[in-house]
Amino acid sequence: MHTLLTLGELLLFPGLAYLVTVALLLAWVDRKALAVLQGRVGPPIYQPLADLLKLLGKEDLDTEGSDARLAALLPMISLACALTAGLMTPVGNHAVISFEGDLMVTLFLLSVPTLGLFLAGWIVPSVYNMLGGNRSLLQYFCYEVPLLLGLAGPAALARTWRLAALMSAQSAYHWHVLAMPVGFAVATLGLIGKLERVPLDTPHAKAEIGAGPLTEYSGRKLALWRLTAWVQTLVGINLMVAVYLGGADVVWPYWGFGVYAVKVVGYMGGLALVQALYARLRVDQVAEMSWRLLVPLGLLQLAVTVWMGA
């Protein structure tokens, strides 16, 4: 019985089926919010699913000169890592897997798709893929650190690296974002960099290098990469909601899931707003913003937190 329950959790809720469904819905929220902000109509709610199914049905081409097996393996590994990370982030007030240090493991699993993307670009003999892959890697080095620093603040304050414990440390509206707004901003920008969203979307700047590392990909492989990006977005937002925005506030225990859902959608809307308000940064500006602005601010926040807490 217990095994069956675990299997159900893994495959249905809050596992695979749930994560994929919500990731698709969230992709719609993202696109719809951006459309409304830009004065457009925007897509219908099923559009991301339709896109995914259409891509799955398209001819899957292997690029000459690239390793076909690796090209097929990389999106699978990336998607698996993103989904596994999804199992560790709390959905509502429940995570499938929870242990001390799961925050670090989640972050590590989230960075695997970025490395996969770099490799995916690297194995294809095309300049767009190669430049895009290089930029992906550069961005990884630049934005992993601010994200980690941003998330380390609350962890230091609550003296735990466990997401569930971090969440319950913020009960009764003592959200970490109120205590550490700078850390929240640093972590959000780090997340935007990690998710390669505007203004930090240089790895797939359409007007410069086409689709970047994914330029030569099509069909199922591209569909899996797309899905990976959407799941990554969901997991990243889950993480922020849990660490900074109080997760599913335990004030209304029965409404926990609803509160959590509202926060996730709200955060997604915030990311869409950032996308609507800014132009893309150039590669050198991307690196400059990270090391000159975000890292010092993140360190400062962490130092102040540790000093206050000591």
Next chain:
Amino acid sequence: MSERPVWWQAVEAAVGAPLAVDAVGGGEAVIDVAAERLLATVSALRQAWPALHLTAITGLSIGGEVVLLYHLLLDGGLTLRVRCPGAPPNAPSLAPSWPAANWYEREAHDLLGVAFKGHPNLAPLLVARDWTGGPPLLPVEGER
């Protein structure tokens, strides 16, 4: 022309002969310049008017002879008319001293087969690289 335009003296000195000026529809002047005096005339004009603007080079074939028109703009429009003798027709290239002429000369080379002496790169600009039909604006034997 009762009153001489501002460019008269500079051009006359460079051309080295009394000027014969035609008016062209649109109110701009045309003067004949011998092919070998073209570079000297243009550089004299550019010296006198640093803001001299090269609008275009028109190539045309009149009764079997290729004529180039250098349309300039200073205070008003001024066109230098250069007859290109020879087969293939040839003319000195302005491009080394005035980059603005570079592509206009390539275009005249494309469309009329004018060989510009001293041009850095007379590769086809408009017509396809594998085009073998000859310059499209030159009259073809037996046509018209």
Next chain:
Amino acid sequence: MSRVTVPIGPQHPLLKEPIALRLDVVGERVVAAEIEIGYVHRGLERLLQERTFQQGVAVVERICGICSHAHTTAYCQAVEALIDVDLPPRAAAIRTLLCELERLHSHLLWLGVLSEAIGFTTVFMYAWRDREQVLDAMELISGGRIAHGANVVGGVREDVSPAQAREVLTMLRQLEMQLGLYQELVERDRSFHRRTRGIAVLSAAQVQAYGVVGPMARASGATLDIRRSAPYAAYGWLEVPAAVTNEGDVWARAWTRVQELQHSIDLCRTLLSALPAGPLARRVAERVQAGEAVSRVEAPRGELFYYVRSEGERTAARVKARTPTLPALLAMAELLPGLQTGDIAAVVAGCDLCMACADR
């Protein structure tokens, strides 16, 4: 670091029309650039030698999909100079009105293309939405959004009724309200400045060397504007302000165009408030006496030049069009080396290329 060649075009998301840029890149820096055009060469200058002067209007209209009215204006002007016919005042005013509306829609289109190139999709959407209003107004007057067919040799074909004038004025008022947004964008938006300031600076000397015209030249301190220096159509009655700045970078090109948007709105208003009465066109003979004529028009992208030669036959002996994109391309080839790859998009979009014009 190794040197790689990044091909941009003939097909690339950055480009709206086919052109091939071959960029040699070391790391993230462009070290050499080569441009190849001719992908949409249709031999239209040759075709014009096979058409009567009146039919030629329809051909030149199809040289360009943005500044089609500027092309017909320049062509008709040259032919009108050949047959020595004067333009009726009402025709001149309507021609000019359409010229300015076309400038509005071309500049808005450009602003959208530039914004998209730097990843600023919101401005792209806004600019193209506003451009749609201008196209609607042009459709209202001429029946065509892109190919207006409004010019004929000797005048114009389409009248502007008082009701149409009122509707266009309403559109202009709405557009002017939106204009504040674009002014704010170029004046203050830091995100926009970061991607456009100090990039691909074109000096006044380079403008002269490459013969660059239009807003791109005016952004580098040149004052050349045919509407002011040699007024044609109804520009002689109008006060055309100059939008000139000395920075010469991509930002300056945006600033110049946003200023010109406001100027064009004002010019359209002036024209619509006092459209002269009179005939729309003079009757002209089909045959044109021998002679040659030139005409210059300030198209949205800059000086557009036409040369027409007649040998007294039904068809033209030679029609030559020099479009403003050609010198812009020459200058662009000079601007690209030394840039970061991330700036290529802003620079290429900022040069406002029209390949259909350049290739003819």
